[in-house]
Amino acid sequence: MSLIVEQVYIFLYAVLAGGILAFLYDILRIKRRAIKTNVVILSIEDIVYWLLSAIIVFFTVYNINDGQMRGFIFIGNILGVTLYLSLFSRIVIASSMLVINFIKKVVFFIWKVITYPFRLLFKILSVPLRFIGRCFGKLGRLLFRISGKAAHKAKGAAGSGVKKVKVWGKFIRKVRKKT
Template sequence: MPLTLEVQFQTVLYSILSGILIGVLFDLYSMVRGIKVPKIIVIIEDILFWVLTAITVFTFLLYKNYAFLGPYVYVFMILTLIIYLKIISSKVRKIEMYIIEKVSWLFRITFKTLSYPLKIVYYNILGKK
């Protein structure tokens, strides 16, 4: 039974969104991945990243379009990923870096604020100033 036009449009839309999802995950991974790491560690990290990405995309497609994986789904995912990496990636990386900086700043301030009373108690017990 051929798919209706609406189902085909949704399948293409979700494959485009999957390509964007892969691009965002790749940007996050490239920011986290170490620079001076032994090659075997990099290979293992890459394999784990692509396995995680495949599971994430398959789950997304399973949830959205019952994992209908026709050839054009792969074509649109790859085309969208290439377009994303060439055009949008640099802008998204700046936004991701800004968010990471702000979240790390928030965690650092929260940790210092919560640990300050413990430091006071600790130094009062030991008698240090």
């Protein structure tokens, strides 16, 4: 095989490696759109991506050109990244997000179906629990009016119960609004 043909193959492999690097970055972009993460995790992901990219470029150069670094290999990598980003990136990201959003909707629907009996039971039980909470609240206020210090202590205990019932009442109202 002639030297020029061999270098053309090396260049094409470098273009392919650049396309693979851009595809891996698209996977990272899709993950970031689908799952929101904090800055520390993003930084770690970037570091892992660049380490993986360096390993891919190293193995590409090592396998196709016996480890000899040539300028046209880097030009091939840049051309591969550019071609992938201009031709395929939007399609890959859009179709992947479409599939991910569909899967999210299916999982959410299944979750609603599975949790429906529990939500219904919670709605049914909320009415008597609210009534019991109101009764204890009235009992605590009644005790406070009847006797001074002893009633004040009782109200403190009943008052904490009333606060808990009020919190549960707010929680129940929020759940009812959502269902």
